Amino acid sequence: SQQGEEDPQALSIQEGENATMNCSYKTSINNLQWYRQNSGRGLVHLILIRSNEREKHSGRLRVTLDTSKKSSSLLITASRAADTASYFCATDPQGAGNKLTFGGGTRVLVKP
Amino acid sequence: NAGVTQTPKFQVLKTGQSMTLQCAQDMNHEYMSWYRQDPGMGLRLIHYSVGAGITDQGEVPNGYNVSRSTTEDFPLRLLSAAPSQTSVYFCASMGRSYGYTFGSGTRLTVV
Numbered sequence: 001s002q003q004g005e006e007d008p009q010a011l012s013i014q015e016g017e018n019a020t021m022n023c024s025y026k027t028s029i030n031n032l033q034w035y036r037q038n039s040g041r042g043l044v045h046l047i048l049i050r051s052n053e054r055e056k057h058s059g060r061l062r063v064t065l066d067t068s069k070k071s072s073s074l075l076i077t078a079s080r081a082a083d084t085a086s087y088f089c090a091t092d093p094q095g096a097g098n099k100l101t102f103g104g105g106t107r108v109l110v111k112p
Numbered sequence: 113n114a115g116v117t118q119t120p121k122f123q124v125l126k127t128g129q130s131m132t133l134q135c136a137q138d139m140n141h142e143y144m145s146w147y148r149q150d151p152g153m154g155l156r157l158i159h160y161s162v163g164a165g166i167t168d169q170g171e172v173p174n175g176y177n178v179s180r181s182t183t184e185d186f187p188l189r190l191l192s193a194a195p196s197q198t199s200v201y202f203c204a205s206m207g208r209s210y211g212y213t214f215g216s217g218t219r220l221t222v223v
Contacts (some may be wrong), residue, residue, distance in 0.1 A: 042214035102154035
């Protein structure tokens with residue numbers, strides 16, 4: 001079973017708009033990570049947020065984490081056509097020894 | 113170029129055949145994993161290794177074997193291929209700083 005579940009499954013926006021996607025998970029975690037996958041490619045690590053952090057920024061990316069609700073969100077600001085990809089959250093469960101568990105992903109389409 | 117190298121990129125097998133998917137990393141990472149990705153889905157962990165000589169099962173290990181004789185290499189063996197193993201396989205490694213580095217994947221079709 002998958003630890004993380006992303007919402008929505010798909011998202012279509014215009015270039016310049018913001019894109020927000022959410023991730024919910026089931027068990028306690030050490031950290032939560034977000035990855036991007038362009039069509040037909042491997043995953044690329046975007047950002048990691050630790051369980052004792054609430055918000056983190058990296059360029060146009062903003063990640064929040066609410067451990068009480070077991071949820072996280074990824075915001076991409078001022079989206080570009082190049083941001084078109086699938087985005088996955090991955091959780092590092094406590095006591096699992098870095099066994100990252102991935103959600104089903106959110107497919108984002110940024111229209112020019 | 114530093115990174116994770118997977119070979120082959122594409123493979124077609126007949127049911128019952130065996131094969132080995134190769135994975136090599138040149139970053140001296142201790143942690144390596146194999147995932148499979150089915151269409152429209154996320155990644156599921158097959159096997160992982162925390163260092164040379166140490167491997168363990170993930171979520172979907174049946175039908176696959178691994179070994180880790182060196183830090184660099186982590187091959188995945190399909191013992192007797194089945195159509196249910198048609199998938200894209202990703203190898204990934206992680207060093208002391210968090211965040212996986214993924215290979216470009218092997219697209220496997222079992223007919």
